Amino acid sequence: xxxxxxxxxxxxxxxxxxxxxxxxxxxxxxxxxxxxxxxxxxxxxxxxxxxxxxxxxxxxxxxxxxxxxxxxxxxxxxxxxxxxxxxxxxxxxxxxxxxxxxxxxxxxxxxxxxxxxxxxxxxxxxxxxxxxx
DNA sequence: AGGTTGACGTTAG
DNA sequence: TCTAACGCCAACC
Numbered sequence: 283x284x285x286x287x288x289x290x291x292x293x294x295x296x297x298x299x300x301x302x303x304x305x306x307x308x309x310x311x312x313x314x315x316x317x318x319x320x321x322x323x324x325x326x327x328x329x330x331x332x333x334x335x336x337x338x339x340x341x342x343x344x345x346x347x348x349x350x351x352x353x354x355x356x357x358x359x360x361x362x363x364x365x366x367x368x369x370x371x372x373x374x375x376x377x378x379x380x381x382x383x384x385x386x387x388x389x390x391x392x393x394x395x396x397x398x399x400x401x402x403x404x405x406x407x408x409x410x411x412x413x414x415x
Numbered sequence: 416a417g418g419t420t421g422a423c424g425t426t427a428g
Numbered sequence: 429t430c431t432a433a434c435g436c437c438a439a440c441c
Binding site for chain 3 (some may be wrong): 285288304318319320322325410
Binding site (some may be wrong): 417418419420421423424425426427428 | 432433434
């Protein structure tokens with residue numbers, strides 16, 4: 283697994299995220315078979331070209347905690363990600379510290395069987411919110 | 416070769 | 429629910 287292949291695998295997994303849903307860096311890492319490379323998933327997205335085709339829905343990847351990671355005090359990456367998510371219908375809330383958060387119980391997308399995911403089987407993979415609500 | 420960084424995750428209190 | 433601490437691994441200096 284080279285760096286280029288890692289990036290390609292990350293992009294392929296990220297493109298699987300359905301519209302209006304979000305997942306975590308760790309889950310992308312999990313889907314490509316490298317669960318402990320969660321940090322590098324973000325790194326791969328950072329180096330991704332915004333003009334690639336098919337387009338990369340990078341905005342659908344956030345922290346496992348449901349928070350949009352801050353790229354840094356002087357950057358507006360988090361703000362752009364928030365706008366991109368809201369444009370898809372994902373509701374983003376703002377915490378006290380100005381952090382953007384998404385309710386994973388509603389918009390979370392964490393299937394373990396993406397390889398067998400079919401358009402007609404999507405009804406049986408979103409049972410993550412069975413705990414409450 | 417060693418120390419620090421980073422679009423993270425999990426566990427403990 | 430939120431904060432603090434530890435673990436993780438490649439890139440960078």
